[in-house]
Amino acid sequence: MAGVPVLLFKEGTSRSTGRDALRNNILAARTLAEMLRSSLGPKGLDKMLIDSFNDVTITNDGATIVKEMEIQHPAAKLLVEAAKAQDAEVGDGTTSAVVLAGLLLEKAEALLDQNVHPTIIIEGYKKAFNKALELLTQISTKIDVKNLQDPAVKANLKKIVYTTMASKFIAESEAEMNKIMDIIIDAVSKVAEPLPNGGYNVSLDLVKIDKKKGGTIEDSILVHGLVLDKEVVHPGMPRRVEKAKIAVLDAALEVEKPEISAKISITSPEQIKSFLDEETKYLKEMVDKLASIGANVVVCQKGIDDIAQHFLAKKGILAVRRVKRSDIEKLEKALGARIISSIKDATPEDLGYAELVEERRIGNDKMVFIEGAKNPRAVNILLRGSNDMALDEAERSINDALHALRNILLEPMIVPGGGAIEVELAMKLREYARTVGGKEQLAIEAYADALEEIPSILAETAGMEPISTLMDLRARHVKGIANAGVDVINGKIVDDMFSINVLEPVRVKRQVLKSSTEAATSVLKIDDLIAASQLKS
Ligand code: ADP
Numbered sequence: 001m002a003g004v005p006v007l008l009f010k011e012g013t014s015r016s017t018g019r020d021a022l023r024n025n026i027l028a029a030r031t032l033a034e035m036l037r038s039s040l041g042p043k044g045l046d047k048m049l050i051d052s053f054n055d056v057t058i059t060n061d062g063a064t065i066v067k068e069m070e071i072q073h074p075a076a077k078l079l080v081e082a083a084k085a086q087d088a089e090v091g092d093g094t095t096s097a098v099v100l101a102g103l104l105l106e107k108a109e110a111l112l113d114q115n116v117h118p119t120i121i122i123e124g125y126k127k128a129f130n131k132a133l134e135l136l137t138q139i140s141t142k143i144d145v146k147n148l149q150d151p152a153v154k155a156n157l158k159k160i161v162y163t164t165m166a167s168k169f170i171a172e173s174e175a176e177m178n179k180i181m182d183i184i185i186d187a188v189s190k191v192a193e194p195l196p197n198g199g200y201n202v203s204l205d206l207v208k209i210d211k212k213k214g215g216t217i218e219d220s221i222l223v224h225g226l227v228l229d230k231e232v233v234h235p236g237m238p239r240r241v242e243k244a245k246i247a248v249l250d251a252a253l254e255v256e257k258p259e260i261s262a263k264i265s266i267t268s269p270e271q272i273k274s275f276l277d278e279e280t281k282y283l284k285e286m287v288d289k290l291a292s293i294g295a296n297v298v299v300c301q302k303g304i305d306d307i308a309q310h311f312l313a314k315k316g317i318l319a320v321r322r323v324k325r326s327d328i329e330k331l332e333k334a335l336g337a338r339i340i341s342s343i344k345d346a347t348p349e350d351l352g353y354a355e356l357v358e359e360r361r362i363g364n365d366k367m368v369f370i371e372g373a374k375n376p377r378a379v380n381i382l383l384r385g386s387n388d389m390a391l392d393e394a395e396r397s398i399n400d401a402l403h404a405l406r407n408i409l410l411e412p413m414i415v416p417g418g419g420a421i422e423v424e425l426a427m428k429l430r431e432y433a434r435t436v437g438g439k440e441q442l443a444i445e446a447y448a449d450a451l452e453e454i455p456s457i458l459a460e461t462a463g464m465e466p467i468s469t470l471m472d473l474r475a476r477h478v479k480g481i482a483n484a485g486v487d488v489i490n491g492k493i494v495d496d497m498f499s500i501n502v503l504e505p506v507r508v509k510r511q512v513l514k515s516s517t518e519a520a521t522s523v524l525k526i527d528d529l530i531a532a533s534q535l536k537s
Pocket of ligand 1: 062487
């Protein structure tokens with residue numbers, strides 16, 4: 001009897017299974033990774049991305065590239081996820097993570113050709129990853145960050161900041177670069193909180209960055225407190241308040257306008273007066289309430305009506321309005337305040353504290369400086385620069401440098417960059433592979449091969465011959481020169497990457513291994529790709 005056909009999928013659904021599906025997925029993921037290859041390292045090339053609105057982005061930052069590319073293929077999306085995880089966890093190493101995931105898949109494909117089953121490859125990769133983590137901890141060099149005020153410690157941190165910024169930030173002068181680096185290090189040492197492991201926790205949300213056009217990068221300053229890009233609202237208000245008790249409002253100091261247009265019939269001038277009197281009375285009550293709880297500064301997320309401004313000025317209260325929500329939240333944290341949503345319920349405990357609130361002129365504008373905040377760890381970098389592009393670029397590299405410092409301080413261990421750590425790990429993983437044996441040995445060796453492609457790619461971007469460079473590096477590592485790597489800037493091999501300040505926080509490297517191994521093994525796990533038919537647009 002002929003069987004009744006079972007219809008499992010909707011018509012038009014495409015399905016590929018087993019090796020076909022796997023090859024397909026590997027191809028898609030590798031294609032993405034190969035696009036990023038040439039962007040790796042300080043001589044990496046830029047990509048020009050044009051989105052559906054014709055907006056152009058030019059960048060060599062892996063995170064930005066994969067975010068902008070609108071990847072469709074589900075397997076390639078797994079690599080995008082790896083980049084996102086990398087960015088979220090450590091804020092650095094995204095290009096490396098995607099490129100390494102692609103390399104792991106490339107090597108896996110060669111094993112599939114030799115009839116090694118995907119589950120064996122996955123097992124081998126997992127073993128190699130765990131061993132690599134173990135080795136990483138053994139190999140990494142501890143750096144002394146005990147006393148962040150110590151000039152020697154600062155000088156060391158400055159080297160790390162320099163490495164992160166040098167490839168991206170085009171400073172006009174050495175003085176500019178120095179100024180920015182000093183600001184970054186001061187900012188981070190201010191917000192750093194000691195941890196039991198000898199490192200520090202650095203909450204980057206305590207570091208606010210504001211950009212103000214005008215002047216040069218060298219005019220940038222670090223404010224120990226917060227800056228609001230706003231003027232004091234009324235000429236009759238004080239410009240400077242010491243021992244400030246600050247009400248942080250997200251309610252408006254205005255009479256609420258009715259949502260729906262209401263019709264009020266007024267038939268006599270007295271009625272207009274009493275109507276306006278009502279409004280005035282309401283606003284005066286609000287201001288009186290704020291004064292009664294002891295506020296001498298009011299920072300408001302919403303508007304402050306003219307009449308309210310007048311009453312505030314009469315009470316000698318300094319006020320600013322229309323402050324960004326993100327700033328309001330930062331103020332709450334920095335000043336030890338509670339955001340007031342209903343003024344009539346406000347209490348003295350809601351107020352925040354700062355030694356000084358003062359309006360100052362910056363270029364052609366006025367800004368309000370809040371210094372000596374209750375939480376002394378809040379800082380504000382006020383960036384100056386001649387144009388928006390310079391400011392944006394400076395902000396991006398400052399963010400990178402802040403992340404790099406955070407990674408170092410959280411776990412004060414570094415490894416040599418320029419492919420040195422990859423060659424060392426690969427060498428040791430091969431030794432380990434021999435102790436494992438069997439087909440898994442092949443997979444562990446493939447993992448080592450993938451790692452070694454990193455120095456080859458870096459060599460390529462520097463115009464060096466990739467194969468002979470790798471051979472030379474291997475020979476040096478076998479001799480025990482564990483920090484030998486590629487100096488991409490000068491196109492040569494260097495025995496100690498630390499001596500030219502090319503180093504990476506161990507935290508970043510560990511995450512690169514983790515994100516890439518996870519992405520590669522998840523692609524290898526899929527043996528069935530079922531795609532619904534695409535809707536025709
Ligand atoms: P990612 O997004 O992964 O951080 P980058 O483009 O910043 O990508 O490249 C990082 C790689 O470049 C790391 O392997 C790092 O060690 C290496 N690198 C950075 N600067 C240099 C240099 N001056 N010489 C050699 N390698 C470098």
